[in-house]
Amino acid sequence: MRDLSEQEQFWQGDFGNRYVERNVGQPLVAGNLALFAKALTRTSRIDSLLELGTNAGNNLQALRQLLPHCELFGVEINQLACAQAKALGIAQIWHGSLFDFPRDRGYDLTVSKGVLIHLAPTLLATAYAQLYALSQRYILIAEYYNPTPVEVSYRGTSGKLFKRDFAGEMLDRYPDLHLLDYGFGYHRDPQFPVDDITWFLLEKRP
Template identity: 35%
Template structure:
């Protein structure tokens, strides 16, 4: 498994404190479910039969998706405390939850119908972003969805007293420029006061002819 300064932080006490700040609450899950109803709507007619979240934390997104879709759910998460919470709450079956990172996804080519991140690519160092994008593209059979902070120019943002853990850019544009077989199906803005998570822009891509 690839080690970076960012991954070391999220695997350790820094990541554990993030989990403690993001407990599963009824209102949070209700808002997240409404969010995913919007995001999945554009897959109508080719709904994913399997979905992978890269960096699931305690699985709030997957809990919401499970309310809306019969898809088989998969996840990778480097933080042990978060993985245990996902297992304890039976969000994802043990054999479908992996101690892994976006730099090296433990799946075969085109094995998963939809691969997505939500507030995860912002924590990947720019030097490693291409590797993560390549892995998501490799594993995806049809759909790729990214929901992340947006900036027209790449920039590093101070985050909880550190300057090496949060990076903003046009993530949708990064994927579109990197892969010539992707087409935009839908995109939009997720408002914090509606979703309960930070303001994010999202883009849903489909591999052409899939």
């Protein structure tokens, strides 16, 4: 077994547990449902999807309502979050690092929402490779956007939150990826507020 990076250990531990406790509840699920409904409008026939960094399952709950016949899979490194996601009974949840998740099969859609922002820049190439290799057609990236890479202090910690053009970097890295759609979720939305997330829907094309 490989040694986990400092960042992976960080999210496995107490800070990750507190993150789980802060980020639960039906209002979050409702906001996610509205965001995913927009983000996936231009897709067709998603029968399976994999979320890298599932946390307690808020995104998967929204996706279950939106895609009731889709097989849902999630990957989560934090044990508390993993247990909560499994308890929902709506998806197959794999406990471990997204970097170690096996590429035994492909999925119609791979998803990263609020995950890439928390990875050290040196880990991004491997995360991009997982999103790409595990996708049979679509990749959805929903993260904090900035045209140039920037680090942001996060709850008194450094090296734990970054903003950049994640989708643009994937488009540059993989020539068969194309931008299918994109949009923004605003924290002041009067009905379905979300955390100022910019989403990008990418598609593999021959």
